[in-house]
Amino acid sequence: MSAAADTAAANAAATADAPTARAPWALAAPALMLFIGVLVIPLAMTVMLSFHDWGQYKGIEPVFILKNWHEIATDPYYAEMFWRTFRIAALTTLITAVLGAPEAYILNRMSGRWKSFFLLVILGPLLISVVARTLGWALLFGGNNGLVNKLLMSLGLIGSPLRFMFTETGMVVALAHVMMPFMVLSVWAALQRLDPQIENAALSLGASPPTIIRRIVMPQIMPGVLSGAIIVFSLSASAFATPAIIGGRRLKVAATLAYDEFLNTLNWPLGAAVATLLLVALVLIVVGSNALIERRYAEVFR
Amino acid sequence: MAYLELDRVAKQFGAQTVVDDFSLAVGKGEFVSFLGPSGCGKTTTLQMIAGFLDPSRGAIRLEGRDLTAVHPARRGLGIVFQSYALFPHMTAAENVAFGLEMRRVPRAERAERVRAALAMVGLAGYEERYPRRMSGGQQQRVALARALVIRPSVLLLDEPLSNLDAKLREGMQIELRQIQRTLGTTTILVTHDQNEAMSLSDRIVVMSQGRIEQIGTPQETYEQPASAFVSQFLGKTNDFAATIDRTNASARLVAGSWSAPAPAGFSGPVTISIRPERIGFGDAGLAAKIVTRIFQGNHWLFQCESECGPAIVIRQNDGQTQPAEGDAVRLAWRVDDMSLRAGGAA
Amino acid sequence: MRRNGPLALTFHAIFVVIMVAPIAVVCLVAFTPEGYLSLPTNGFSLRWFRAIASYPEFVHAFWVSLGLGALSSFVALLFAVPAALAIARYKFRGRDALAALFLSPLMIPHVVLGVAFLRFFTSIGMGGSFAALLVAHVIVVFPFALRLTLAAATGMDRSIEMAAISLGADGWTLFRRVTLPLILPGVISGWALAFIQSFDDLTMTIFLAAPGTETLPVRMFLYIQDNIDPLVTSISATVIAITMTALILLDRFYGLDRVLAGKSDTGR
Numbered sequence: 001m002s003a004a005a006d007t008a009a010a011n012a013a014a015t016a017d018a019p020t021a022r023a024p025w026a027l028a029a030p031a032l033m034l035f036i037g038v039l040v041i042p043l044a045m046t047v048m049l050s051f052h053d054w055g056q057y058k059g060i061e062p063v064f065i066l067k068n069w070h071e072i073a074t075d076p077y078y079a080e081m082f083w084r085t086f087r088i089a090a091l092t093t094l095i096t097a098v099l100g101a102p103e104a105y106i107l108n109r110m111s112g113r114w115k116s117f118f119l120l121v122i123l124g125p126l127l128i129s130v131v132a133r134t135l136g137w138a139l140l141f142g143g144n145n146g147l148v149n150k151l152l153m154s155l156g157l158i159g160s161p162l163r164f165m166f167t168e169t170g171m172v173v174a175l176a177h178v179m180m181p182f183m184v185l186s187v188w189a190a191l192q193r194l195d196p197q198i199e200n201a202a203l204s205l206g207a208s209p210p211t212i213i214r215r216i217v218m219p220q221i222m223p224g225v226l227s228g229a230i231i232v233f234s235l236s237a238s239a240f241a242t243p244a245i246i247g248g249r250r251l252k253v254a255a256t257l258a259y260d261e262f263l264n265t266l267n268w269p270l271g272a273a274v275a276t277l278l279l280v281a282l283v284l285i286v287v288g289s290n291a292l293i294e295r296r297y298a299e300v301f302r
Numbered sequence: 303m304a305y306l307e308l309d310r311v312a313k314q315f316g317a318q319t320v321v322d323d324f325s326l327a328v329g330k331g332e333f334v335s336f337l338g339p340s341g342c343g344k345t346t347t348l349q350m351i352a353g354f355l356d357p358s359r360g361a362i363r364l365e366g367r368d369l370t371a372v373h374p375a376r377r378g379l380g381i382v383f384q385s386y387a388l389f390p391h392m393t394a395a396e397n398v399a400f401g402l403e404m405r406r407v408p409r410a411e412r413a414e415r416v417r418a419a420l421a422m423v424g425l426a427g428y429e430e431r432y433p434r435r436m437s438g439g440q441q442q443r444v445a446l447a448r449a450l451v452i453r454p455s456v457l458l459l460d461e462p463l464s465n466l467d468a469k470l471r472e473g474m475q476i477e478l479r480q481i482q483r484t485l486g487t488t489t490i491l492v493t494h495d496q497n498e499a500m501s502l503s504d505r506i507v508v509m510s511q512g513r514i515e516q517i518g519t520p521q522e523t524y525e526q527p528a529s530a531f532v533s534q535f536l537g538k539t540n541d542f543a544a545t546i547d548r549t550n551a552s553a554r555l556v557a558g559s560w561s562a563p564a565p566a567g568f569s570g571p572v573t574i575s576i577r578p579e580r581i582g583f584g585d586a587g588l589a590a591k592i593v594t595r596i597f598q599g600n601h602w603l604f605q606c607e608s609e610c611g612p613a614i615v616i617r618q619n620d621g622q623t624q625p626a627e628g629d630a631v632r633l634a635w636r637v638d639d640m641s642l643r644a645g646g647a648a
Numbered sequence: 649m650r651r652n653g654p655l656a657l658t659f660h661a662i663f664v665v666i667m668v669a670p671i672a673v674v675c676l677v678a679f680t681p682e683g684y685l686s687l688p689t690n691g692f693s694l695r696w697f698r699a700i701a702s703y704p705e706f707v708h709a710f711w712v713s714l715g716l717g718a719l720s721s722f723v724a725l726l727f728a729v730p731a732a733l734a735i736a737r738y739k740f741r742g743r744d745a746l747a748a749l750f751l752s753p754l755m756i757p758h759v760v761l762g763v764a765f766l767r768f769f770t771s772i773g774m775g776g777s778f779a780a781l782l783v784a785h786v787i788v789v790f791p792f793a794l795r796l797t798l799a800a801a802t803g804m805d806r807s808i809e810m811a812a813i814s815l816g817a818d819g820w821t822l823f824r825r826v827t828l829p830l831i832l833p834g835v836i837s838g839w840a841l842a843f844i845q846s847f848d849d850l851t852m853t854i855f856l857a858a859p860g861t862e863t864l865p866v867r868m869f870l871y872i873q874d875n876i877d878p879l880v881t882s883i884s885a886t887v888i889a890i891t892m893t894a895l896i897l898l899d900r901f902y903g904l905d906r907v908l909a910g911k912s913d914t915g916r
Contacts, residue, residue, distance in 0.1 A: 023734070023738065024734035024735075024737075024738035024740045024743070025734070025740070027730040027731060027733055027734035028730065028731045028734040028735070028746055030726075030727050030730065030731075031727040031728065031730070031731040031750060031790070032731075032746065032749075034727055034786070034787070035749055035750065035787070035790075038765075038768070038783050038784075038786075038787055039752070039753070039764075039787050041768065042764035042765055042767060042768035043756075043760075043764050045764065045767050045768055045771070046760070046763055046764040046767055049767055099663065102656075102659060103659070103660065103663045106652050106656045106657075106659065106660045107660070109651065109652050109656075110652065118660075118664060120895075121664060121667065121668065122663075122664070122667055124895075125667060125671060126844070126848075127844055127848070127891050127895070128671060128848075128884070128887070128888055128891065129848055129850070129864070129865050129868065129884065129887065130848065130850060130865070131850060131865055131868045131869050131872070131880070131884075132671070132674050132868070132880070132881075132884035132887070132888070133670055133671060133674075134670075135670075135674055135872065135880060135881065135884070136669070136670025136671055136672075136673050136674040137670045139670070139673045139674065139677055139685060139881075140669060140670055140673055142685070147673070147687075174670075177666070177667070177670060180667065234755070234757070237757070238757025238758065238759055238760070238851075239851075240758065240759050240850065240851035240854075241850045241851060241865075241869060244869070245869070245872065254759070255757065255759035255851065258759050258760075258763055259759065259762075259854070259855075262763060262766060262855065263854075263855070268767065271763060272763060272767070275757075275759060275760045275763040275764075276760075278757055278759070278760060279756060279757060279760045282755075282757060283755065286755065352810070352814060353813075353814075354810055354813075373818065374810075374813045374814060375813045375814070375815075375816050375817060375818040376816070377814070378816075379814055380814070381810070381811060381814040383807040383810070383811060384807070385805055385807050385808075387805060387807040387808040387810065387811040388808070388811075389808060389811075389812070389826060389829075390808075390830070391829040391830070400812065400815050400817070400825075401815030401816055404815055404816030404817050404821070405816055445811075448811075448815070449814075452815060452816070
């Protein structure tokens with residue numbers, strides 16, 4: 001920091017108007033070098049790795065073949081696994097949006113002290129290890145006579161206990177809990193930009209509360225919900241801890257599969273191919289939906 | 303000899319010229335204002351003097367020395383910013399002491415000069431206050447003390463009073479002028495407020511779209527505006543299209559039903575520029591009808607529709623009965639009170 | 649603004665209960681006297697808290713996590729502060745691309761980062777080392793360090809720096825006496841968020857951690873893969889208690905909202 005910041009801070013104000021200043025590059029150079037050396041190169045190596053060969057006894061062979069990609073493309077096991085990964089992510093996103101958006105709205109209408117208290121309660125879990133939070137859910141469902149199952153059955157909502165461990169239901173429930181703070185935070189941020197007088201204005205024009213929510217509030221917080229959805233979706237699709245604890249070896253998603261290939265089967269090239277595919281798919285989905293949202297909500301985002 | 307000299311200074315950002323052909327000689331101890339609407343290039347010019355921007359062309363000299371080659375940290379100018387730009391993490395005294403510290407002034411002398419500077423701006427006893435615990439006016443004074451304590455060769459003021467409310471602003475204007483007179487510091491003030499420029503400056507530089515419109519004393523710029531822009535910008539004004547009529551033996555200046563002997567040196571279409579407070583209601587003159595009449599305490603403001611277009615008249619509230627809305631009136635003024643420009647009305 | 653109706657408050661109550669329930673249940677189970685995971689129905693016991701002492705690898709993992717979090721966040725800031733200043737105050741070709749690159753670790757799934765780092769550090773002979781773990785964490789927490797520093801630097805009144813320059817400050821003096829103090833709230837918040845991120849990371853770290861450099865989340869994860877007993881709950885409860893104490897202290901002496909928002913009450 002010292003040398004770079006030194007010269008930079010000195011020149012900053014003086015050369016602020018020079019269009020081709022060298023100062024910003026001098027300042028950013030250390031970080032840029034770090035990122036190229038320890039992020040770009042490793043990622044490139046991973047993509048390369050996915051084209052290498054591997055055998056039980058010969059290990060990794062640095063040749064260029066499409067074996068791994070061919071296997072992923074033809075073996076229905078991988079298609080099913082990716083389909084499961086994205087299905088879980090989509091369901092998780094839906095749940096967080098449906099529950100998180102109203103909660104952020106309710107939270108925003110609370111008075112000062114309650115607001116900060118409950119905001120802390122809802123965002124607090126972010127500070128607690130995912131392992132602990134997932135374990136908590138496993139305990140709550142805890143086989144056939146877990147708390148949640150007992151409660152749901154006594155309410156008559158379900159006839160027989162829900163299976164939690166090794167099920168997609170379990171993964172979605174636990175993931176939704178893990179991801180909820182991100183959704184609330186995102187909608188919360190959108191609500192902060194909302195003029196509180198707007199609702200009163202609508203009220204004075206004769207709109208009923210449900211109408212206000214549907215016509216006034218919803219359209220304005222939609223960008224927040226959508227950007228929250230993108231965050232939740234991409235984090236859920238690449239989640240590791242929760243699916244690993246709940247799904248174990250039986251119910252795999254992309255992240256746990258890559259983990260197994262790397263650290264158990266030791267078939268690194270295949271693991272690298274799975275990881276690369278996950279990365280590419282997510283980047284496409286996120287960039288694509290970002291572009292869609294920005295076009296749709298161009299005015300609101302301004 | 304000029305103390306601070308700007309010689310055909312110009313500034314371009316890409317293809318856009320923000321300041322063009324700016325030449326000005328400021329005498330030692332003089333108070334000069336750069337006056338103009340936002341975007342006229344006045345702040346850019348100030349930033350070039352301060353050294354935060356480099357001129358694209360031209361030279362800036364201080365006592366004959368080229369200033370543009372000097373790093374802004376070594377120019378020794380005092381600057382008061384519009385936002386005051388106080389260091390929020392330092393007390394008032396630490397703020398004022400900062401410049402002295404940079405100059406390695408010994409501790410004892412530093413303390414004495416800081417104390418004196420704060421006392422001068424009326425903030426004795428506020429040494430240990432942090433800026434956020436001070437009012438806007440107090441912050442403004444700290445900023446002024448901080449700029450003056452280093453005994454700057456030139457004091458640059460960038461809209462220093464614009465964040466204060468009207469009452470405080472007037473008080474600060476008087477105080478600022480007194481301090482500047484006492485210290486004799488050469489001062490340049492950038493402002494968009496014509497009242498501020500007039501009440502503080504020895505000379506005003508009126509700027510528009512990067513160019514100098516007029517340089518003159520406050521009275522000159524007000525009473526003999528060099529252009530339509532100057533007359534419009536410095537207070538309210540009426541511009542009437544008029545002609546010089548030479549059909550008779552003695553040429554006459556004619557605007558609607560108003561006329562007067564034509565001054566020498568003009569012909570064809572001209573523009574009469576007359577301040578609203580210099581127009582009176584009379585028996586003869588420009589025919590007009592009063593559209594609205596607004597009471598403003600010490601004066602009345604009339605908006606009229608005259609033969610030569612809309613007109614504004616201001617009359618002192620001296621207890622006389624004033625014409626009512628809808629009344630037909632005649633507008634008259636003394637030839638000495640108006641200024642005349644060649645060409646049609648702007 | 650209108651108040652919440654009874655329906656809204658009911659929804660809110662259920663929501664909060666669901667958010668807290670799994671964490672509460674972990675803390676409760678930690679006090680079980682039984683040898684298996686169950687709610688403490690036969691009275692409270694501290695046996696599983698005492699048990700932590702007989703697993704020194706957990707205590708060690710906690711210190712690894714703490715040190716790794718603190719160090720990686722600090723190193724990230726050494727790189728992020730100058731980068732943030734460059735991005736915040738200069739318009740230059742490639743600025744957006746640079747910002748996107750620096751924020752990209754947020755977008756890249758951690759499992760992919762883990763795979764890439766494992767491959768990279770193994771191939772250069774640094775596999776399993778603490779240094780490798782540190783560098784990897786610097787990359788992962790960098791966006792958090794950058795974002796909050798960037799917000800502080802962008803929101804800063806540039807004329808304050810100009811004032812300092814006009815008074816004769818430049819170079820390192822200007823940075824140390826004026827610029828850094830002004831962006832410090834953002835820098836501190838950036839450090840705090842980066843620390844949390846590093847402390848909680850499991851997905852990326854599990855690829856790089858070796859015996860001796862295992863962080864707490866990694867150790868806990870590996871433990872529950874093989875054992876089902878309340879030890880992990882008592883450890884979680886302890887970490888939760890430490891976190892809450894830290895939060896309360898932070899709020900007391902600094903203000904939580906300032907950390908969360910990276911807000912500066914010094915800038916304008």
